[in-house]
Amino acid sequence: MTAATPTQHGGQGLSLKRQLLLWLLLPQLVLFLVGGALAYRIALNYAEKAIDQSLTQSVRSLARQVKPIGSGLLIDFPRAAQDIIEQDPTDRVSYMVSSPPGSFLLGNGKLPGPPEEMLAPTRDALLYDARVDGKPMRVALIEVDYGDADSPQRMRVQVAKSLAVQQRLTTELIADMLVPLLLLAMVLSALVYGGILRGLRPLRRLQAQLGDRQDQALSDLSPLEMTQAPQEVHALAAAVNQLLSTVRRSLGQEKRFLNDAAHQLRTPLAGLISQTELALAEKEPQALRERLNKVLAGARRSAHLVHQLLSLARNEVEVNLQPLDVAALAREVARDWTPRAVSAGIDLGYEGAERLVLPGAPFLLREALNNLIDNALTYAGAGCEVTLRVRSHGALALLEVEDNGPGLSSENLPHVFERFWRASDVPGGCGLGLAIVAEIAQRHGGQARVLAAKPHGLRVQLWLPISPDAVLA
Amino acid sequence: MSSLLIIEDDELLRDGLCAQLAQAGHSVTAAADGEAGQALLETQRFDGVVLDLGLPKISGMEVLCWVRKRLPALPVLILTARDGVDDRVQGLNAGADDYLTKPFDMAELQARLGAMLRRARLPAFGGSLELASSHSERPLRVDAHLPQAWLGDEALELTQREWALLSLLVTYAGRVVSREDVLETWQSEPGEPGALTSNALEVYIHRLRRKLVDSGLNIRNVRGLGYMLENHAA
Numbered sequence: 051m052t053a054a055t056p057t058q059h060g061g062q063g064l065s066l067k068r069q070l071l072l073w074l075l076l077p078q079l080v081l082f083l084v085g086g087a088l089a090y091r092i093a094l095n096y097a098e099k100a101i102d103q104s105l106t107q108s109v110r111s112l113a114r115q116v117k118p119i120g121s122g123l124l125i126d127f128p129r130a131a132q133d134i135i136e137q138d139p140t141d142r143v144s145y146m147v148s149s150p151p152g153s154f155l156l157g158n159g160k161l162p163g164p165p166e167e168m169l170a171p172t173r174d175a176l177l178y179d180a181r182v183d184g185k186p187m188r189v190a191l192i193e194v195d196y197g198d199a200d201s202p203q204r205m206r207v208q209v210a211k212s213l214a215v216q217q218r219l220t221t222e223l224i225a226d227m228l229v230p231l232l233l234l235a236m237v238l239s240a241l242v243y244g245g246i247l248r249g250l251r252p253l254r255r256l257q258a259q260l261g262d263r264q265d266q267a268l269s270d271l272s273p274l275e276m277t278q279a280p281q282e283v284h285a286l287a288a289a290v291n292q293l294l295s296t297v298r299r300s301l302g303q304e305k306r307f308l309n310d311a312a313h314q315l316r317t318p319l320a321g322l323i324s325q326t327e328l329a330l331a332e333k334e335p336q337a338l339r340e341r342l343n344k345v346l347a348g349a350r351r352s353a354h355l356v357h358q359l360l361s362l363a364r365n366e367v368e369v370n371l372q373p374l375d376v377a378a379l380a381r382e383v384a385r386d387w388t389p390r391a392v393s394a395g396i397d398l399g400y401e402g403a404e405r406l407v408l409p410g411a412p413f414l415l416r417e418a419l420n421n422l423i424d425n426a427l428t429y430a431g432a433g434c435e436v437t438l439r440v441r442s443h444g445a446l447a448l449l450e451v452e453d454n455g456p457g458l459s460s461e462n463l464p465h466v467f468e469r470f471w472r473a474s475d476v477p478g479g480c481g482l483g484l485a486i487v488a489e490i491a492q493r494h495g496g497q498a499r500v501l502a503a504k505p506h507g508l509r510v511q512l513w514l515p516i517s518p519d520a521v522l523a
Numbered sequence: 524m525s526s527l528l529i530i531e532d533d534e535l536l537r538d539g540l541c542a543q544l545a546q547a548g549h550s551v552t553a554a555a556d557g558e559a560g561q562a563l564l565e566t567q568r569f570d571g572v573v574l575d576l577g578l579p580k581i582s583g584m585e586v587l588c589w590v591r592k593r594l595p596a597l598p599v600l601i602l603t604a605r606d607g608v609d610d611r612v613q614g615l616n617a618g619a620d621d622y623l624t625k626p627f628d629m630a631e632l633q634a635r636l637g638a639m640l641r642r643a644r645l646p647a648f649g650g651s652l653e654l655a656s657s658h659s660e661r662p663l664r665v666d667a668h669l670p671q672a673w674l675g676d677e678a679l680e681l682t683q684r685e686w687a688l689l690s691l692l693v694t695y696a697g698r699v700v701s702r703e704d705v706l707e708t709w710q711s712e713p714g715e716p717g718a719l720t721s722n723a724l725e726v727y728i729h730r731l732r733r734k735l736v737d738s739g740l741n742i743r744n745v746r747g748l749g750y751m752l753e754n755h756a757a
Binding site: 350353 | 745749753
């Protein structure tokens with residue numbers, strides 16, 4: 051809308067303002083031109099008629115003044131009448147009486163006869179254009195018969211007016227009609243232009259409000275104020291506001307998460323540094339070994355944490371869900387974990403569907419199952435059973451990992467999906483595993499739940515919709 | 524045991540990998556970038572390659588493609604710091620035999636490498652290898668070329684299906700072999716008609732267990748998942 055717009059949007063066509071101006075003013079211009087031309091033609095026509103009428107009257111009056119007497123003619127042409135006819139020096143009226151037609155009797159100039167084809171026996175005045183001394187004239191002609199029956203005679207009376215009057219009329223018409231029309235067009239154009247500017251003002255305000263934010267911190271994403279905006283702009287602003295609030299929320303989450311993560315990342319690194327320093331200073335081999343074991347544990351913990359943090363971050367990016375056999379995926383993940391389960395003395399097994407297809411992101415669901423099995427193997431303890439199940443329940447799929455380990459107390463259960471919340475001090479965990487699981491379930495339009503197993507142990511469940519439009523019960 | 528080439532630009536990790544794999548009995552050569560790796564691969568023979576994808580100069584992916592053209596049978600395990608699916612899938616599509624995401628557990632790398640090298644030694648079950656258990660004086664030797672299996676000096680009497688099952692379990696020793704994998708292998712084998720059911724499989728497992736009873740090896744039944752050849756629990 052401003053000068054910057056066409057450059058910013060280069061090839062995207064005319065600005066809204068230009069388009070509106072073009073489509074509002076162009077038809078108006080056409081209307082004025084056509085209307086003006088028509089009005090001019092009509093006015094000119096009436097002017098011509100008026101001239102013809104006055105010429106006809108003049109020629110009739112003149113004819114009445116010529117009276118046949120016997121075989122001669124009495125012309126009673128008062129001075130006053132002559133004055134009237136000859137009054138206008140610039141617009142002279144010429145007249146001529148001739149009998150027989152063409153042979154001059156009386157007049158103030160010689161006037162040419164009518165074109166051949168117009169000469170018809172008529173009592174009415176005849177009107178035609180002619181040139182006298184090179185000037186265009188309008189001529190009215192009347193012919194009168196007189197004389198005896200045995201010697202009929204014919205008299206012709208002509209009155210002519212210069213066409214200069216018509217040119218003057220034209221000029222007057224242009225001045226009287228076209229100038230006001232032009233003024234009117236200009237006023238209307240100005241009104242249209244003003245109206246467009248006024249109408250587009252909300253858009254301009256919107257642009258200004260958004261443009262102002264370039265220098266602001268991303269977190270300061272207040273909604274647009276569009277209380278007086280017209281409906282259309284309101285809808286646009288509402289859409290932008292919705293987008294802004296989504297961005298704001300996600301930025302808020304990110305910020306909180308970063309704060310938590312910073313603490314969680316720094317702590318094990320600090321531990322690593324201090325243990326390594328101690329190890330370097332240690333002289334006794336047995337003690338050195340212990341220190342190094344702690345260094346190893348710390349490094350593993352950091353590695354695990356980084357992995358978890360990254361998978362949380364990755365969970366945020368766009369994923370597209372595609373048909374996926376979660377039963378096969380679950381068995382594959384469980385097979386990968388079997389060697390660790392065997393060495394930890396845990397019986398890891400699979401129960402349930404041979405095949406269960408749902409829209410899913412394989413790497414996310416693999417991550418979720420990895421976390422669930424990892425948790426179960428870590429916290430259940432040797433001699434326990436860990437069972438992975440995949441089943442369908444109507445429109446929903448249930449992915450579940452159950453262990454018969456010690457489980458969690460009922461007051462701890464509601465917290466398990468919170469980020470950085472930990473129920474135990476068993477080393478290696480960072481409190482993100484189940485938070486990741488919950489987010490992955492949400493990404494699939496599903497939900498994660500946790501329940502106590504009977505008689506003891508923990509069941510963590512993922513309820514996922516099997517068809518894309520299934521609603522979570 | 525095997526000669527391995529490690530192509531990894533991070534010195535700390537390269538050093539650690541070399542030391543640990545050497546301790547595990549492999550003969551280890553290291554290269555710090557793709558060019559050095561390619562030079563070594565052109566002049567020496569290796570049993571397997573551990574390849575980092577994030578290399579300077581020539582990327583790991585380019586090295587992998589190069590290896591696949593020049594040495595199609597050479598097993599390659601790729602390491603990647605990026606754990607997005609793309610890297611993984613791209614690597615496997617480009618012909619990597621296995622992958623690990625950094626950071627990884629050394630035990631995990633050893634296990635993957637072991638499985639990869641065993642698979643390579645049994646290309647379409649045409650090679651031979653030996654599994655020795657600490658609990659037995661009689662190692663299990665499998666020669667897919669003949670095909671024949673021995674327990675110590677004693678040749679094992681195996682039907683065609685038992686043989687296919689055993690080679691599969693030996694190839695993936697320490698990892699779970701699914702029922703579907705076994706049934707698929709059987710289906711591709713000619714002869715021995717009959718219903719290929721899970722029950723039939725259970726019968727064959729039972730027979731094979733009896734034949735391996737002195738080997739110190741055990742076929743573990745993993746609930747709902749399949750079978751795993753492992754060392755007998757102490």
